[in-house]
Amino acid sequence: MAKGGLDAQARQGYTLIAPPFLYALLILAAPLLTILAYSFLTDGYLEVVRDFTWANYAQVWTDPIVRTVMLRSLTVSALVTLVTVLLAFPVAYYVSFMVRPEKKATWLFLITIPFWTSYLIRVFLWKVILGYNGVINSSLTGLGIIDEPLTFILYNVNSIVITLAHAYAPFAILPIFVALEKIDRSLLEAGRDLGESRAMTFWRVTLPLAMPGVLAAVLIVFIPTIGDYVTPELIGGGKIPMIANLIQVQMLALDNRPLGSALAVTAMAIVALVSIVFLLINRRFLKVRS
């Protein structure tokens, strides 16, 4: 009797989650599986031949161009993550510790303002700011500070890092802010009470307790930036492609969908590996807190 009741309950549960589950399957799993399947097929002329092959992966893992672009993607992504998190921490710290409680909501609201315009427009505006005849260069030459436009800020890794760091700043600020908010303020007083200066209290108490937020920010920035397509295309001027641009070229321009798929799967595997490492580090900090 009891068992029958439980089964009915389970059935009801499955019925309830069935529509969103199917939706998730369709939206998330199906495209992934398609890409995975494509990556093992053979490229024919204007069509995909259904012959199983490892050749795509062999090419991806041996091609020096792919390796260069993949390493560049990782480097750019790591740089963006570093810059974003390092800049986000003081902002989150300021909002959490210095801003009066009733003003915090306003501050968070202001931080999200960049989201009000489309990502594409934000990226394009950076091009206007950093460009050869852009805001920075024309002001500096106009003021006579420099004779000819600075070139290290356009069409290179620096400009990509600047643009992406700005675009992902709120994503880094918010998790760090949440972690800082959760810190019991009496812990900081206890640190001072036990003889530590403000700086040492920050180092020994605040920072370790904020680490889960910092690591979350790292993941949230690192994962999407490694696959970013728009910024290298617009800011990089197409001259410094990242992995997403390479995938686009294979998939659309060269119509080599199996190779593009193998690239995508490889990129995903690398991101997954890095993420798992960070998750394992984070476990150490989360374990103590629960």
Next chain:
Amino acid sequence: MSETRFDRLDAAKPMIECRGVHKHYGDYHALRGIDLTIRAGEFFSLLGPSGCGKTTLLRTIAGFEDISDGVILIDQKHMEEVPANKRPTNMVFQSYAIFPHLTVAQNVAFGLRRDPRGKAEKAALVEEALAMVGLRGFGNRAAHALSGGQRQRVALARALILKPKVLLLDEPLSALDRKMREQMQVELIKLQRQVGITFVLVTHDQEEALVMSDRIAVMFEGEIAQLDGPEALYARPANRRVADFIGVMNFLPARILAEAEGTVTVEAPGLGVVDLPARQVSRANPDDEGPSIGFRPETMTLVGANQTHSQPRETSATIDEVVYYGDMTYYDLRLDGAAAIDGRARPVRISMRNVFGRDVQEVGTRTRLAWSPGSLVLFR
């Protein structure tokens, strides 16, 4: 005759001195001129209702709050320019403030970072401190795996390992259940005698203050209303408010009939006319409700119909309410003639210990109340 603890404390040098300490938060005047001397080795309590400024005072001593005016000295040194981390005080926080990312041993060793001693020596110190608070062998536990009482002990060990001149305790027992609290009260007293450090305890629990303290400062609205030992505070409260806050006290409106050579003759409804010597008269009465007579529930005795007693005075009364507590019974009584002054009958509360052979009396019973004028206090 051997020297008592109180003689020693009286002779001790002052450890904390507050002189004219004021604290303003914007328009709010949290501390209004605190003058206070806490002696070395004393177990001192700041007692008062929430919002009376007792925690603020403790935090100014610890250095977490600046003072707006006045002077604080700890061990004869001015504390004005001394930040919290340089003061010879350590604190046990209300929330215990145990670092969640560290183990018990790391928590206890937190303040030893700049101590020049070696690693092994420090580990021995930590183990010794943990043993002192009854947590031997708990060093490797994670902080989050501790119960409330254990957290409190870790907080104590973490502060005491630094051998501060003053240990500040901010309502340390308020989060514990009753049994645990009573056990910790006794342990804290023992610990304080053992280490000989000056303890300053903030509490809103009058019973806790009476049990643990050598002296108690009762605070209301940023001022010290009375500073005395527990017995003096209980038996001779400085004003009605203190009397009302510490334990239970009955108040009856009184009429002053005559005053001569320090002795006041008063009439209280139900009690008749009594002569009270000066030591039973409290002049500080901020509430200005007119004079009143106060007495504690346990100072009067219910006498059965056929019983005799040796008290000088006796009053007839009717039992309105009986509250049975196991070891005690509380009786709410209506004294005959209690409504004489303004027509309002005021029940008074009497407590009787339930001893073998004495029956608990029933509601509505006529009874006699035996008492002595010596137990009365006049507030005027």
